[in-house]
Structures are given as structure tokens and as C-alpha cells.
Amino acid sequence: MADNTILIKNALILNPENNIEGKKDLLIKNDLIDEIADEIPEDKADKIIDATDKILLPGLVNTHTHLSMTLFRGLADDLALDEWLNENIWPVEANLNGYYCYIGALLGAVELIKSGTTTFSDMYFYMEDVAKAVDESGLRAVLSYGMIDFGDEEKRKAEIEENMNLFKNCNDTADGRIKVFFGPHSPYTASEELLKEVRRLADETGIGIHIHVSETQKEIDDVSAEKGLRPFEYLDSIGLLGPDVVCAHSVWLSDREIEIIKEKDVKISHNPCSNMKLASGIAPVSKLLENDICVAIGTDGASSNNNLDLIEELKTASLLQKVATLDPKVLTSDEAVAMGTINGARALGLDDEIGTVEVGKKADLILIDTNCANMVPDSSNLSSNIIYAANGSNVDTTICNGQILMENKELTTLDEQEIYQKAREAIDQLKKAI
Numbered sequence: 001m002a003d004n005t006i007l008i009k010n011a012l013i014l015n016p017e018n019n020i021e022g023k024k025d026l027l028i029k030n031d032l033i034d035e036i037a038d039e040i041p042e043d044k045a046d047k048i049i050d051a052t053d054k055i056l057l058p059g060l061v062n063t064h065t066h067l068s069m070t071l072f073r074g075l076a077d078d079l080a081l082d083e084w085l086n087e088n089i090w091p092v093e094a095n096l097n098g099y100y101c102y103i104g105a106l107l108g109a110v111e112l113i114k115s116g117t118t119t120f121s122d123m124y125f126y127m128e129d130v131a132k133a134v135d136e137s138g139l140r141a142v143l144s145y146g147m148i149d150f151g152d153e154e155k156r157k158a159e160i161e162e163n164m165n166l167f168k169n170c171n172d173t174a175d176g177r178i179k180v181f182f183g184p185h186s187p188y189t190a191s192e193e194l195l196k197e198v199r200r201l202a203d204e205t206g207i208g209i210h211i212h213v214s215e216t217q218k219e220i221d222d223v224s225a226e227k228g229l230r231p232f233e234y235l236d237s238i239g240l241l242g243p244d245v246v247c248a249h250s251v252w253l254s255d256r257e258i259e260i261i262k263e264k265d266v267k268i269s270h271n272p273c274s275n276m277k278l279a280s281g282i283a284p285v286s287k288l289l290e291n292d293i294c295v296a297i298g299t300d301g302a303s304s305n306n307n308l309d310l311i312e313e314l315k316t317a318s319l320l321q322k323v324a325t326l327d328p329k330v331l332t333s334d335e336a337v338a339m340g341t342i343n344g345a346r347a348l349g350l351d352d353e354i355g356t357v358e359v360g361k362k363a364d365l366i367l368i369d370t371n372c373a374n375m376v377p378d379s380s381n382l383s384s385n386i387i388y389a390a391n392g393s394n395v396d397t398t399i400c401n402g403q404i405l406m407e408n409k410e411l412t413t414l415d416e417q418e419i420y421q422k423a424r425e426a427i428d429q430l431k432k433a434i
């Protein structure tokens with residue numbers, strides 16, 4: 001097969017680590033970044049992208065999504081988690097099928113590509129249908145099946161089997177862009193037996209674990225009443241925690257729990273918009289960062305956010321920490337860029353492959369247009385312009401695994417109008433079924 005070669009000319013590079021000063025040319029060969037230099041001859045590539053007036057950065061990494069829930073955008077607003085989930089979301093989810101999850105995932109994929117995310121970590125249902133959407137979109141993903149047993153032994157076996165089948169059928173598919181994790185939903189929906197079995201299987205297979213932990217005060221109260229321990233203490237006591245565990249939310253943490261997270265090198269996926277919208281609380285992110293804990297970013301589903309714009313999420317994360325601590329120096333724009341890129345890659349165990357602009361890494365790259373009203377004048381501090389001034393609509397070009405998924409704001413792999421139409425039809429049908 002002939003090489004796929006793309007040359008990006010004149011790009012200002014924003015890297016979370018090892019910053020590269022000045023305008024550079026970058027050559028992509030097949031799925032990898034092959035060369036970064038002051039000038040690379042045009043005859044080295046089949047395709048040239050002029051990045052004048054554009055900032056190049058690693059594709060963003062969204063570490064906590066429920067992509068198919070993009071169908072439920074605006075379905076149940078202004079509620080706390082308990083009422084939102086029990087009385088609104090779970091009844092609708094009872095009517096889902098593989099097709100709805102596929103269309104919802106495609107709709108989410110359009111939004112991710114358009115706003116600069118190239119990798120996402122998803123926990124949901126009908127995940128083989130989500131994998132199909134990932135394959136077609138060209139995105140990179142970590143997929144987990146949301147296991148819920150509520151202590152029922154039959155259900156537990158079926159849930160574990162479902163996640164194992166996802167692993168067997170989808171891990172390392174889509175040219176290696178899909179990895180599979182275990183997705184025990186939370187300590188209040190997954191039994192101790194299920195969590196212990198997940199730990200055993202994770203050790204056996206080497207795959208990671210994606211779970212919601214310590215999202216609301218109610219969860220702390222319920223878990224404490226049942227187990228006599230706070231959620232992270234409980235999960236530690238049953239041996240679940242380790243460097244391969246990504247915990248979404250992690251809002252309500254005692255000092256002891258922060259110590260446990262640090263000792264066990266657990267990764268945190270911070271979801272500020274969802275936490276604000278459901279009035280769950282404010283995660284102590286600046287304290288976690290002070291403790292050198294790996295904090296990545298996630299949007300949660302579009303039904304509790306209500307969009308998948310990771311640049312907006314990073315700005316929210318930064319501003320929320322400043323106002324929560326009354327210290328404007330916490331969660332700087334540089335730290336936010338790291339949260340959205342390399343920390344996400346580390347959380348998912350993909351930091352050898354993605355998360356920075358570096359020769360030898362996968363060509364997962366985005367270009368952000370600075371020639372627009374909210375980006376002029378160009379700040380001498382690129383991260384400030386990206387985090388505080390930009391939003392997802394400033395993303396001009398998205399490349400994943402060396403494949404262009406969007407160029408000059410035009411999608412190449414997905415037909416967005418057709419997807420919007422099918423998504424509208426799907427949610428209309430679903431609402432009738434409720």
C-alpha cells in the first residue's frame with residue numbers, strides 16, 4: 001500500500017510538554033508523526049495543509065462520555081442526579097436498542113470531530129453498535145459496557161459476559177483505534193462481588209476500568225451507610241483501585257481518600273459542566289493537582305452537559321477552580337491544556353501513542369483557526385488563547401491516526417446532515433415509546 005503523507009506547513013505548535021517554539025512544518029506518514037522541522041520540502045507529501053494563522057495541538061482527549069446519550073440532549077434538564085437518572089434517564093434507556101445507540105454515537109462523533117476531540121472514553125450500552133460508529137467516524141476510542149447488577153447474581157454474570165464479549169469482539173479493532181475497558185457503573189449500582197470479579201479480570205486481561213465514583217453527597221451517605229466506609233475507602237478495601245482505574249466525577253473527597261488516590265495512582269476524570277448542571281458539587285481539582293494526581297477532563301453525556309465541547313469544558317474547569325478557591329492562580333491555561341491532552345492519554349494508558357505533538361506518536365492533531373473575532377489579537381500565550389478565548393467552533397481541521405476527519409470545517413468521514421435527520425427521527429420514535 002502506498003504511504004499516506006500529509007505535510008502541515010507553517011503551524012504554531014501548542015504542546016502540553018516539550019513546547020516547540022516558532023512556526024514549524026510537520027510531516028505525517030501513514031498513522032504517525034514522521035518529522036517536525038523549520039521547513040520540510042513539499043515534494044515529500046501527497047497532501048499539503050497550509051496552517052498559516054492556525055494553532056496546531058494534539059487532538060483532545062475526552063475521558064468520560066456516554067456518546068449515544070447525545071440523542072437525549074435537552075431531554076431532562078434542571079434536575080439532581082438521583083431524580084434525573086431514576087425518573088427520567090433510566091426509563092428512556094429501557095427502550096434503547098442497537099440502532100438508537102449507533103445513531104446517537106454518530107451524532108456525538110460529529111460533535112466531537114467538529115470541536116477537536118480525537119479520543120474519547122465511553123461507558124454505555126449496545127457498545128458493539130457504538131464501535132461501528134467509531135470505526136466509520138475515524139475517531140479513537142476506549143469503550144466499556146456499563147455494568148449494573150444491583151446485587152443480582154444472574155444479572156452480574158450476564159453483565160460481565162457482555163463486557164467480556166465486547167473485549168473479545170472489539171478490542172484492537174478499527175485499525176487499532178478501539179480499546180476496550182471494563183465499565184462497572186458505580187459503587188452504588190455494581191455489587192462488591194461484581195467489582196471484585198472486574199478486578200480479577202482486569203488483572204488477567206490487562207485492560208483498564210472506567211467507573212463513576214463520589215459524584216454526589218447522596219452517594220457518600222448511601223455508601224457510608226451500607227459499607228461503613230466512604231466510596232474510595234470502600235473501593236480500596238476490596239482491592240479495586242490501581243493505576244488502570246479511571247474514576248469519573250470524584251467530587252466529594254476526604255483528605256484520606258485523596259491519599260488513597262495518590263498512593264494507588266488512580267486517574268481522575270473531572271466533569272465540571274455536568275457537576276455544575278446537576279448541582280453535584282465542585283471537585284477539589286487544584287488540591288488533586290497539588291498532590292501530583294493525574295486529573296483528566298470529561299464532558300459526561302450530552303444529556304447532563306449539554307454539549308461535548310472539550311475546550312468549553314476546560315475553560316469551565318479552570319474558572320470553577322479559581323472561584324472555588326478564590327485564587328486566580330490555580331488551574332492555569334497551561335495546566336488545562338495538559339488536562340485535555342497528555343493527562344487524558346495517561347489516564348487511558350495511551351500516553352506512548354497520543355497526547356503530545358512528537359515524532360513517533362500517532363498523528364492525532366487539530367488545527368485551530370486564529371483568524372476570527374474571538375481569537376484576535378493573537379495572545380503571545382497560545383494556551384491562554386485556546387483555553388480562555390476559543391471554543392470548539394474555532395477548530396478548523398481534525399486528524400486522527402493520520403486520517404483527515406475534518407478539513408476547513410468540512411467533515412470527510414461522516415455525512416452530518418443525514419446524521420442530524422436520522423437522530424431527530426430516532427429521538428421522536430423513542431419519545432413515543434416511553
Ligand SMILES: C[C@H]1O[C@@H](n2cnc3c(N)ncnc32)[C@H](O)[C@@H]1O
Pocket residue numbers: 066081085089090093123124125146185212215274300301304
Ligand atoms: C452507563 C449509565 O450511566 C448513566 N449515566 C450518565 N450520566 C451519569 C452520571 N453523571 N452519573 C451516573 N450515571 C450516569 C447512563 O445514563 C447509563 O445508564
Ligand SMILES: [Zn+2]
Pocket residue numbers: 064065066212248300301
Ligand atoms: Zn457519567
